[in-house]
Every structure is written in structure tokens, then in C-alpha cells.
Amino acid sequence: MMIDLVIFLPAIAAIALLCIPRDAQRALRGVALIGALATFVLSLGFITGGFGNEFDQRIPWISGTWTAAYHVHVGGLSVYFVLLTTLVSVAAIWGAFSYSDAGKLRGFLALLLLFETTLLGLFTAADLLLFYVYWDLMLIPVFLLLVGYSGSAEARSAAWSYLLYNGAGGLVLLLGVVGVVLHTGTFEVLGQTYSFGTLENWLFAAFALAFLIKTPSFPFHAWMPPTYTNSPPPLVAMVSGVQSKAGLFGFLVFALPLFPVAAHTWAPVLLVLAVASIVYGAFAALGQRDMKTLVAFSSLSHLGLVVLALFAFDLTSVPGSIVMIVSHGLISAALFLLLGFVEERTGSREIGAFGGLAAHAPRLQALMLVAAMAALGLPGLSGFAGEFLILIGAWQTQPVYTAISLIAIVVASAYVLKMFQAAMHGPESVPGGRTYGDLRAREIWILAPLIAGIFLFGIWPGVLLPGGGSLTGATPAHTVALHGQRPHA
């Protein structure tokens, strides 16, 4: 019941929004924010007894030649994803208050809330069919937001690349999902082991392709730059902060436990793709002039590290990937929201088109500094914790790939500093001689929880791991790493 409430509260809030007249702006904002906040507060209930609590609910759904259940589960790995979603959603929905077109604010907020519901549904699904339902449903709010609420022709065409890429991934996943159920007879495959025989390689490939497209990973990332660049900041904060974790969640919870042998067979390919993403993303980011595109490519690079961590099958790197996932969610959401605030003030996000914001907006500069430093992996911030654990772990099993990946860490400093410096320092200049102010209280409050998280997990990453951070404790992530071990002959 608790889980259902968390999943569907945003959707209920969205429906409530649609019952409020379009021009009742205050009411719209209030309902949306209360909906998101209440969801976040409720989701905190999952960790009242610390990480490791299990919440479970199951209702039979479809029976016949195969069965499916409405089976939701929070615990183990999913709790991190759920909390990340509810937290980032609060920031995104609050950030959406500065959306410019008052006539469309209602639809904008409602779709963001619906998007949150699909994400929460995905991360709580313990049934493969249910997982797939949300996997595909997720496309709809993002597509609609890009088409109807982004206000630019580029965004409207970006909607197509978003839809067709992710739709293709989803359909391939559907083939895989049905392939699984033909073998198991049930969609409730979690916690079971099956032997799929020769089919396993094909099924894993179908799952992996879908997950790599969604993450995205090189070479399936073509939809990402246009989508990230042209989305309104609240949307891109959610897509980059949360939706990009859907594929990684799929790997951790479904693909790796279900197909341990195939995962090893395919690991070399995935490792190459991961390293390619890491390096290519970093260098591509270095070459960008649009700050949003720059952060988009840095996302590609950082999430490549997570894939590297997963397929290094190491007892340190896999839990490290969890830290990295949460940390990247916070950092990229914060960065994209901050870029949104910058764009509101300067009307531009082009490197070199403006500069010296620090002079009049010290608070903006301070928050940007934290987010940027976290992105480049400054020790003490969460980005470092994730990268460090991953690199240490992956080094044990994949020293070559890890060594190549280190290049990207260096390049990251270059592109992050380039962006930060261009925006904040240098002679003060703003296009058209606009006047602008520092961050308002609302904007600071939006970012505060994200920044706090970045500090918290940077200083104490162990809080994310049960047993107070003992890396040898048996965590669900470890189970994945162990599951992933090739069975001894």
C-alpha cells in the first residue's frame, strides 16, 4: 500500500492539476509542489529503519499460458533509485515554476508529475511485464513535453530522435521479455534462476541493447545531445538525473541476475562500449560551445563508468556503481537546473556569449562551483566517491580498460573548468546588456537538497551501503557481482 501510494501520488496530483482552472497559477503550483514533496516525504519511509528494509506487495494480474502479477518491491537496490527519483523530482517540479508560458504551466507540471510516476513504477517493479510497462510509458510524457512545452522547433524534432531511439530499444526489450516468459511461464522472474540454454545470449543482447540506448552509451547516444540540449531545464534534470538510470537499474536488477553466463560472454563488448563512452563523451564535451550539450556529453562519459563498473564484476566496483549512480543523478540534475537559472538571466548558454556572472551573483557562483567540482571528481564530493570506488574495483579485474578510462578523468577537469570559468569569471558581460540578479530564495531551496546530497555522499559514501559502509558486507549489489561470477566448472 505504502509503495502504491508513493508511485501513484504524483499521478494523483497530476490529475488534480487537470481539475484546476488553467489560470489559477498559485493553486497549480501549490498542488504540484505539495504532490512532489509529499511523495518525497513518504518515500523517506522506506529508510526509516535504515537501508535494507524490504517492502513488498503482490496482486495477481494476468494468468493463462503465462502469468504476470502487479508485484512491487522496494528494498535492496531499488530504494536508492526511488529516493533519487523523489528527490530530483521535487527539485525539477519546483524549478518548473519559472516556466515562462503561463497558459501551459498546468500541462507542464502535470506531465512532469506523470513522468515521476512512470519512473517510480519502473524502479519498484518486481515483475518483468510491469517493468516493461513503465519502461515504455516513460516515453510518452517526455515526448509530449518536448513537442508541446519546449517551445522550439529543435525540441520538436528532438522529440523524434528521443522517441524513435528509445522506442526501438523498448521494442527490442519486448522481444527479450516475451522470449523470457516463453521459457519461464511467468513474468515474476526476480530471485529465480533459470537456464535458458543457447537462448540466453540472445535474450541478454536484447535487454542490453535497450538498456544501453536508454542510458545512453556510445554508439547509441545519438538521441541524447538534441534531447538534453533542447529540453526545458526541469525536464532535462529528470531525464538526465533519473531516467538515464533506468537502463543501469535494468542491468542490476534484471539482466545480470537473469543471465549471468551471457553477461560474461558479452562483457568484453560492453566493456569496450563503456570505455568508448567514457573517452568519447569526455572529448566530445570538451569541444562543445553549448553548456547544456557539454553537460550532456559529460553525462555520457560518467555513465560509461557505471557500465564499466558493472561489467568488471568486482566486489568493490559494483557497489561503487551505486554511489556513482546516485551521485550522478544529483550532480547532473543540479547542473542542468543551474544552467537553466543562468539561461533565465543571460538569455544564452553559449560559452563565450556571456561571462563574469560571479560579480553580481555570488550565490549562483557558489552553488555552480560545488556542482561543477563534484562533476569533475573533487575529493570530498560525491562524484569522487563514486569514481574512486569504481576505478579501484575495476582496476582489479580490468586494468587496461580502467587505465584508458583515467584519461577521461583528466579531460573532465578541463571541460568542467572551461564551462565554469566562461560563465562565472572574466570580464562581466551579458548579451543585450541585460540586468540580472543573484539566485532568489526559491532557487536556492530548490538546489539545497541536491547540494547537500553531493556533500553527504562525498564525505560519507558508506551511508548508501548497508552495514555502515563496510564494503565486505553482503549487499544486494554484491549479490549481483557474485551472481555475475562465471559458474565454476
Added chain:
Amino acid sequence: MIQSVAIDWNVIAPVVVLVATGLLVLVVDLLSRSAPRQLLYGIGIVGSLAAFAAMLPLRGQELTTFGGAFASDSFSWPFDVLLLLTLTISLALSCLGKAEDGANPGAYAALLIFCTIGGLILAGATTLIGIFLGLEELSLALYVLAGTGYPRRSSQEAALKYVLLGSLASGFLIFGMALLYGSAGSISLAAMSHAAYAGGPLFIGGFALFLVGVAFKLALAPFHLWTPDVYEGSPLAVTAFMAVAVKAAMFAVLARFAYVVFGHDASALVPLWILAILSMIVGNVGAIRQTNLKRLLAFSGIAQAGYLVLALAGVGRGGVATLVFYLAAYAFMNLGAFAVIALIGNGDELHADLSAYRGLAFRRPMVAALMMLFFLSLAGIPATAGFIGKVLLLGQAMGAGPWGVAMAVALIVGTLVSFYVYFQVIWQMFAPADAEAVASDGNAAVSWVAVAAGAVGVLLLGIVPQLLLAHL
């Protein structure tokens, strides 16, 4: 001596009720000088519901009559229900049409009813003669219906094309039946299975021609060329009816034929699998460039017919459940989409143009949301009936050997292409309008009923599919 054939009136009660309704509509039209169209359609709807009531006691029974030539069994029952549902919704939709029923609303309503009777006969026919009888009843009525938008040239064109190509198809079909009869020495499908087992050129030739005839009616590629023009030209309610009812009836025939004749070995159905794959490609690719929603839905119908064939893959009992489920889903989403077109156009055909939908989401959010629901379902997005249908189809096909897998892959590829098609409509609705569109959108209560029925059906089947699956 002639032996009178014993007739079980219960079995043909739904047909009898419909015949009586059709005649009654004609008589009422004759007797009252100015009977409102709504009255005639109302009689039709009541008759359709009465026929449904007559079907209720038949549920779960395995009955035959006319010496085994006509059956009412667990096989035909769900198809019959679908046909009656389609008839009811089409009649409701017709109440809206702006004189699209020409000067003869009575004839129009009666023809829709006779058409449905043909469908019921097809679903229950267990002999070649029964199949042909039902098919002609269905087709002849449809030829006329296609032309009831009479003053419009496109409607005349539709009727002419349909009647010419339809007769050709009937020719193929009956020639095929003659050869099948020659090879089996009987008109009964049950006897055909021995001939199928033996094979032989006569049987193979007969089956090939039979398949061509059926593929014509189903608009399977490459026998689909008539579809877009006929769908576009026919009055809206007729198009809606045509898309759903003909598919339901013809798939009932095809499925019964496949199970009874090829129950032992489906390998002879390979040509059908090839037609399905072609249809999925041709239908979805062809739909890309369409700017008229009726044409778009015609191409979509070609593709959906291809999807439906997957249900027959492997020839297992689960196939009929899958077939019926997807047909029901298709009925709801397709009729719903047509109802929205009727609603927006207020019966005016010009509004089937895609450009009329630009910016609709901000002008009429509710209508746009429902239209989106129907198109999402056509695209097979989760939480809609179309999604569960596709999962069932894939499950049916992927367990059925290499051809099944090939069809499953074709379905996936076709669906991806169809994303572009269906989301194009959604895209138009949400993209801001260039100039303020002429806001002549209709808002008639009747089509709201049809739209609501479609929406409820799509959502219920999509979220709690067990409601229907438990009964199949």
C-alpha cells in the same frame, strides 16, 4: 424422400433477430413519411442488443444446426459478440453523419445490419458453401454502403473500386473452393483435413486461391491496394465498420479453416506467414506519408491485419484467445479513433485531414487526450489494450518455430515504423498551431458516447486484461 433438416432455432436466433430488425427498419422507413434517422438507427441498435441477448444462452455451448453446416460454439461466440459490438457502435456513429447516409437512412441502417448478418454466418460456417454465403452477404452490403456518401465523387469511386476488386476476390475464392471440393469430395471443412493431409496439386491450388480471396478481403499485402481509396471514400461510420467487422469475420473464417483443416500440421500456412510479414511492412511504411487520417487508418488496418495473423502461428488453442483479444482491442481503439474523427469533423469529411489536428491539445485537451489514447493503443504502448494484445501475439508467434520468430521480428520492426506514424498525429496535436485554426470542431453527444466506449474498452483491456482473457 426429402428429409426436412432439423433446425435448432436457438443456434440461429441471433441471425433471425437481426434479419427481423433489418426488415423492420425498412418497413418503418416506408410507413412513416418523415421518420428521423435517429429512430431508424435506434431500432437498429435495439435489434443489435436483442441479438446479443439471444446469444447469451449460447455461451460456452457447442451446438450445430442445418446438419452441422452452421455452428454456434466457443469458437464463433466471441467473434459474434465483436460483430454485434461493432454494429452497435457504428450505428451510434452514424447518427452523427451529416447526411452521409444519403437520402436513404433506412436502407443504410438495414445494410449495416445485413452486413453483420453476413459476418455472423461467416463466424459460424463450417462448410465452404456457408463461408461463401456469409462472405457475399457481407460484401454485397458493404459495396453499397461504401457508395452511400453518394454525391461525393470519392465515395462513388470507393464503391466502384470495392465492387470490382471485391468481385475479383470472390471469384478467386469460389474457384479455390471448387478445387478444394474437388480434392476433398465434400464441402465440409472437417472432411478437408484429410485432403490437406494427403496434399496433392488440387488441394494446394485450391487452398492457394482460397487464401488469395481471403487475403483480399482482409487487405493483406500484396492484395491491399483497394484499401486506402475505399477507406477514404466511404462514409466515416462505414469505414469504421468495414475496418473492424470484416477483419473479425474473415479472421473467424481463417482461424476456423486453419484449426480444422491444418490442425495437425501448420506448415502449409507458410504463404499466410509471408503475407503477414509483407502486410506489416507495407501497411506501416505506407502509412508514413499519409496526411488524411482515414487513409492513415487504412494503412494501419493493413498492418494490424498482418499482426493478427501472428495469433494463428503454431495453430494452438491459445491462438483463438489471442485473436479475439487483439480483435477486441482493435475494435475499441479503431472505432474510438474514428469516433474522434467524427467528433472533430462534426460529420464533415474534410476534417479527416491531419492539419485539422494541429494544436488540438491546447484547444480541446480532453478530445486530444482521448485521441492520443487510441493512437497509443494502436502503437502498442503499455497500459492500453493494444499493448497486451501485442504481448499475446508475440508470445503466440515466438513459440512457433522459425517462421513465428520471423513474424515476431517483423511485428517489432513494423511497430517501430508505426511509432512514427501514430506519434505523428500526437505530435500534430501537441505542436503549437501556426495560425489560429478554424475552430469548427464538433461536439455531438452521440459521438462522445462512442468515444467514451472506445476509451473505456482500451483502458480496461489494457490495465485489467484478465477481464476478457478469463473468458477466452
Added chain:
Amino acid sequence: MLFSPWATVAIFFVVAVVVALLISAVPGIFTSKRPNRAKSEAYECGVPPTSAMIGRFPVRFYLVAMLFVIFDVEAASFYPWAVRLRDLGAFGLMEMVTFIVVLGVGYAYVWKKGGFSWR
């Protein structure tokens, strides 16, 4: 049995073809051909032709023709029914009454809607 029962069908076909060929071939052999303009024209009951033989004519003819065919078929089905009326009994009577009623409603409909008026 010298011939299979199907042989009669074959013989029928052969005879039909031979007779048709003979009928069209024999005059060609025995007649003398002296064509002139009047002979080559289409024959229209002795009246000088007013237009080309192949042309368009009103669709109304089709309507009449179709209605004729319907009642022609109806009449045709009366004969076997009448012969066997006693064997078929009340059921047969009901059957034919139903048939006539269905046709009758259609007939009345066409009549009332002006299907027979030459517009």
C-alpha cells in the same frame, strides 16, 4: 461399365464445342460473300443506325435488369418447391413465405423509393 460416369460430362463438352464450331463454320463454307456498306452495318430492326454500336446508355437499365434477375431467380426457385410441396409440408410453406416476405419488403421498398419510375 465402359465409361466412367464423368465421361458424359466430357462428351457433353465435346459435342457443345463441335456443334458451336460447325454452326459458325458451315455458312462460311457454303455461302458466297458479296459485302456492301448496308450489309456491314449493325442491324437495328431495319431502322437506319443512328449512332455507334458501342456506346454509353443510362444506368437505369441496370436497375431494371437487376430487379428482373431477382424475381427471375425467385420464380425459378418456385418450381422445385412446388413439385415437392407435399413432402416438405408446413415447414416448406413457412420457408417459402419467409422468402417471399423478405423479397416483398425489398420490393415494396424499391417501389416506394421510386425505383420503378423512369427518371
